[in-house]
Amino acid sequence: MTYRDVVSRQVLTWACTAIGARMPVAMAPLALVFLVRERPGGYSLGAILAAAYVLGEIGGAPVLGMRLRPERARVQLAVGLAVGTVGFLGLGVFPGAHPAVLAGFAFVAGGAPSAATGGLRTLLSELVPARSVAQALSVESILTAGVWAVSPAAVAGLALGVAPRVPLLLAAGLMAWSVAGLWLLPARWGAGGAEGVDGGEGPPLLRVLVGAWPVYVVGAASLALLGLSELVLPALLEQRGIGVGWSGPLLTGMAVGGGLGAFVYGLRGWPGLLRTRSLVLMLGTSVCVALAAVIPAMAGIAVALVMGGTLQSGAMLTRNLSLREVLPPRALAAGYSVMYAAAGAGYAATGSLAGALLRVAAPSTAILAGVCLTLAMTGVGWWGEVRRARRGEGAEGSGEVSGGGAVERGGVGAGVVAEGAKSAK
Numbered sequence: 017m018t019y020r021d022v023v024s025r026q027v028l029t030w031a032c033t034a035i036g037a038r039m040p041v042a043m044a045p046l047a048l049v050f051l052v053r054e055r056p057g058g059y060s061l062g063a064i065l066a067a068a069y070v071l072g073e074i075g076g077a078p079v080l081g082m083r084l085r086p087e088r089a090r091v092q093l094a095v096g097l098a099v100g101t102v103g104f105l106g107l108g109v110f111p112g113a114h115p116a117v118l119a120g121f122a123f124v125a126g127g128a129p130s131a132a133t134g135g136l137r138t139l140l141s142e143l144v145p146a147r148s149v150a151q152a153l154s155v156e157s158i159l160t161a162g163v164w165a166v167s168p169a170a171v172a173g174l175a176l177g178v179a180p181r182v183p184l185l186l187a188a189g190l191m192a193w194s195v196a197g198l199w200l201l202p203a204r205w206g207a208g209g210a211e212g213v214d215g216g217e218g219p220p221l222l223r224v225l226v227g228a229w230p231v232y233v234v235g236a237a238s239l240a241l242l243g244l245s246e247l248v249l250p251a252l253l254e255q256r257g258i259g260v261g262w263s264g265p266l267l268t269g270m271a272v273g274g275g276l277g278a279f280v281y282g283l284r285g286w287p288g289l290l291r292t293r294s295l296v297l298m299l300g301t302s303v304c305v306a307l308a309a310v311i312p313a314m315a316g317i318a319v320a321l322v323m324g325g326t327l328q329s330g331a332m333l334t335r336n337l338s339l340r341e342v343l344p345p346r347a348l349a350a351g352y353s354v355m356y357a358a359a360g361a362g363y364a365a366t367g368s369l370a371g372a373l374l375r376v377a378a379p380s381t382a383i384l385a386g387v388c389l390t391l392a393m394t395g396v397g398w399w400g401e402v403r404r405a406r407r408g409e410g411a412e413g414s415g416e417v418s419g420g421g422a423v424e425r426g427g428v429g430a431g432v433v434a435e436g437a438k439s440a441k
Contacts (some may be wrong), residue, residue: 101188
């Protein structure tokens, strides 16, 4: 398994389009804080605007994702991204507007383009052979890690060095760029490409998506650990007597580790069931984050976070590959969008728990509590996947195979999806 099939002009075009769609997402929370921080109660208002943005993402991703249609994919994605551009543009052009107006712009900027992640991921799988989907998803993870590594520094530099509104105007420009990029990509998916043709038959879409809930739960747990590290790290460094300015480089190291982990994961096929790999990677990530909470030296914290980022990216890749196996082709774009919303919800839930605990407990204790919550979510998701697999085997044995997706059998190379056959999980 190599990356040779992923290197093409169309994948490069996809990458440029994806950067335009995703960098605004990475920039938005911090950019909103910088936008209003000099107003009375600026930091509190910034947190409210960031919450409005995240609520838009969480609410919009499943709703809009379920409305995506393969035959109208380009138009639907373009409309969502264009409306998101308007939301970012409103924030940048009217920074002194009433807080309710800014919150409305933030909600629109987060919600309108929230189905783009799932749609673009599905389009990416159209551009590569079925045998190389794992490598394509690894490339996507590497790209995402790079975006998240660059965005904080770009926002801080532009907001402090030029003007607080500039990061949001840049976000609007990048999102508009992604709209233009869509016209250089396939207009639809499922037209004989890697996704195949489903014909719209089978159980209702909502029922199919709900049936994949264990995958979403573990996906939410995976991003929850990332959110825990990002939100509590400055307080943890202060507890250890380390300058909080080191939080930026440490988080950048974690993002770089994520890109490295995604690259290594795509180099070969890995043994074992996908759910088992996911469990092992989640346990490893949890251990790394817990070590970062208890190690007193900055060097130890840095190593723990880099290792945690490396394992976390692999865990997210297993979740995306699992969705490809438990969902039919017609539901993949919606499934990826629901995963996006679930991951955002996990990030928000763990961050809220940590924020509440920081008022009554040390930062290290807050991180450990968040790790415990993440482990509980991972356990529930793993149990759900085992239960689903057993039901699928029972249905297959009785000749009643559900149309909801593939049935687990055993460990084969990650991402090799056999058209018309049940693939290994």
